[in-house]
Each structure stands twice: as structure tokens, then as C-alpha cells.
Amino acid sequence: MSEATALPEEIQSLIGRESPPVTVVVDTEQIRRFADAIGDPNPLYYDEEYARSKGFRSIIAPPTFLTTIGRWPWQRRDETLFRIPYGRVAIHGEQEYEWFVPVQAGDTITMTSRIVDIYEKTGRTGRMLFVVTESRYTNQLGELVAIGRSTGIRR
């Protein structure tokens, strides 16, 4: 059963912490590589002419492509910002996305992430720390592209 425990101040104080925005230019090859890696053959992800015929500026990205934004070392401005001194391993527990506008090749996507909650639970395998991060993605037109909510579990 879960038992509420007071978290160390250095962890508790991370709630509300926001990352500086990360800006990434998305190109056709990044999208195609991602679509190929997940094995999704939808022509909207590969064929520019077809995508334009459907009213898009270029090919569009599969919905979960957003997960690639900000993952690369050169895109992170401060690696220590979200570093949490807890456990040996971090597992992805839950993920949610709300989509408003598709990511299209040529877009400049800006992501801002914020830790919205941190809590500890005791399960069968011992104590676990849950970290909920919310990310907002906007494009070069100022449109809100999507909102992501991710729950990481550390143990």
C-alpha cells in the first residue's frame, strides 16, 4: 500500500520548475526516419506532393513525433535542471498528448516543459518516485501545436 512520506526538500522544490524553451527546426528526413522506425507507412509522413494535395505545407509528422523534441544533448540548455537524485532507473509510466495542429516539415517547434507534480509511493518493488512533466509545443506561426503530459517513475 502507498504510504505518504515527506520528500527531501531538494526534490520537493523541483515542482513548478520550468525549462528554458527548446527550439527545433523539423525537416522531412527527421519525420520520415521516425515514421519508418515505428513502421507506419502512411503517405502523409513521406510524400510531399500527396501531403500538399491534402492541404498541408509539407509532409506531417506522426502524432508521437513530439517525443523527439528536446531529446538531443545539443537541444538541452541545462541538463541539471530536471535531474532528480532518486533511484537507479527511470521508467516511463504514463504519457498523454492533446493535439491541436499537426507538425509539418519546415516547422520551427518550441517546447517548454515544467514539472507539475512529484510524489512517492511504496509498491511491491519498494519505494518509487512519480514525476509528472507538462510540455507545451508551439510552432513558428504562434499556434499551440500540442500539450504533452508525461509521468516518469524512478526507483
Next chain:
Amino acid sequence: MVEQQTYGIQPGYEIPTLTKGPVTRVQLAKYAGASGDFNPIHLDDEIAQQSGVGPTVIAHGMLSMAFIAQMLTDWVGPTNLRRLSVRFTAMVRPGDVLTCRGRVEQVRTEGERVQADCEVWIDNQRGERVLTGRAFVDLPRREG
């Protein structure tokens, strides 16, 4: 009339199934390279074991989410997927064959839009549930 308003989709409708896999180590390497997620628990057996997720590497949770998203976008198209929330309930390993399924729970009409609230899940070849979730989609208009 209701039929027409909801394009024939009613609560209980089963979304066309999508089968993915077997998941291979090559796919995990490709996914790491395409996503930028190089966490070694997805690529290195030894580190997976040391981290307590062993005996082998595990697939990226986001790969499973991509699979269930594909089931939904195959059905309604990529721009009609409005919201998807998932929980990763069991680990996926190389060799696993994943069956993505879903069922419409509720259909709502909001102005011009018809939206469906769906339960979605993925089972592996042993019948273990590796992902559960909820999706909210706009139902595309039927042509003709």
C-alpha cells in the same frame, strides 16, 4: 437520424485491429536513433539487467504509444486524433508481437463535429496487457 449524425459509429464499435511486430532489436535501435532516446535499458542487455528491467532490453514505452496511435490514425486519419493518454502496464521485449485494439465508449455531437471517446489497449502474444489508454477522436465525414 442518429446513425447519420455519427457516421454509423456507435458505442461498442470495435476499431479495426492493428498487429505490430515481432519487435526486433533493430527496430529498437532505429527508434532510438529516430527519437533521440538512447536510454541503454533499450539497447544493452547487461545494463537492462543491472537496472532491474532484465533479462533483456525492453522496448521504449513511446514505441508502444506510437503503435496504438497508428491504430487510431489508420482509422480516422492523423489530424483527427485529438487526445490520447496511455499507461505502460507491462514491459515489451524483442520478439513480442503486439495487437492493438480499441472500442468506442461514447459518441458526442458538438456542432459540426462528431467525436468519439474510446478505450484502447495493446496485448502481447501471451495475452498480457502492455498498454491501456483512452483516446478522443473526431470522426471524419463519410465521403459521398
